[in-house]
Amino acid sequence: MNYYFITGTSSGIGKALVEQLLLDEKNYIFGFSRTNSLKNERFTHQKVNLANLEEVKNLNFPDLKDVKKIILINNAGTLGSIKHLGNLNTEDIITSFNVNLTSVALLTNAFIKQYQQENFERIIINISSGAAQKAYDGWAAYCTTKAGVNMLTEAIHKEQQLMKFPIKAFAIAPGVVDTEMQNVIRKTDKKDFSNIDKFHNLKESGALYEAKDVADKLIAMCENTDLIEGLISRIEL
Template sequence: MPNHLTLITGASRGLGRAMAVQRLREGHHVLTLARRPDAALAAPDGGLLEQWSVDLGDPLDAARRLEHWLGALDAHRFASATLINNAALLTPPGPIGAADAAALSAALRVGLEAPVLLTRAFVHATDGWAAQRKVLNVSSGLGRFAMAGSAPYCAVKAGLDHFSRALALDEALKANGARVVSLAPGVIDTDMQVQLRGADPGVFPDRERFAQLKAGGQLASPEAAAARVLAWLDRADFGAQPVADVRDA
């Protein structure tokens, strides 16, 4: 039976899917949470895959379901348990006053409220486990450096960073507290980059910079980025820096 449990949100495409594929190849028991399960995602021999169709815009239900599911598992099966909060929504680039209120609310729920609630469910349900426990929040350089036309995304990622700092302090007080890192994964060639390159430069003045990253071949593939993120997750000193960047390795 697999003895490593990995939970990944936003795993139907991009970085999240690439991380799920890699962990499945390594024989992990993988649970994915996404709006649409990926029929092409499969577990090779030795791995175990479960996929949930969940809307993280309604994070309370997802968190309750996760806590119940974890509570029903045999904790003795696992040497490690890891939650990777990867899911995010990007509102159209532009000033906050022009943002659609419903889309803005969904982005905040998926990007910040859901990770907080899912993390709470994870650390509570696994609190008595002997397994090594980890929480990886996928952040961004924009959580540390502001950019015009990106206030909601900057706020979400900055919130994840500071949440991770405080959570790490709480978990450090426990005998087997979870190790916590909010990690910027570098610049990745995903749908988000397509949206940024296609934005109106009148409301998103950094559009040309992102276009040049693509033209110059400076965007990492989701697979390459996943390898770097998971290598950080597997480091012996994971959690020593609760806020980190793969480019600092």
């Protein structure tokens, strides 16, 4: 059995990942988000607010039977309020950091602790963003946390090279995908995000990726990590 632990399974890329993975009977998925509409005998949903670190601390990775591989996909993410620093409220900044970075580090730590000694394939995929490497006004917390996700991935990789049974880790930016996150971006006021026209143009010109296509590509990468182009990469469809 391939066991997937995926955060942010209620919408967008995460939901598409679950739907596509369920097509293969050899996949079992544990999903984590605040809401859920999916139901399947090979899907277990755990309601969790990743902004609340007390809830994240209580998440456990189970002992599993009949394992072929185990994959953690840290996919949940939030842009938070799109506003310039100085106009953000404190809680918004804390939420973005907790969801996008701190919970990723906590889950990664728990995952490695639980499965380090196993010698079947174990993979950590951290969903990153082009914004990890390029600053956008109005997105300070998002860009910063995604840059942190990239560095966290590099640190995991460095440590795992020292282990007897290394866990593979990758940060993958999904490209610009037609999800709720893009809706949120397009509703922003130009004074809070000067680059807004670019995102309207991408939608109008049909340049956004479909979540299903991104999910299929991510699944292919989990099935064969040789398809992943480096420690930090970006999906091209």
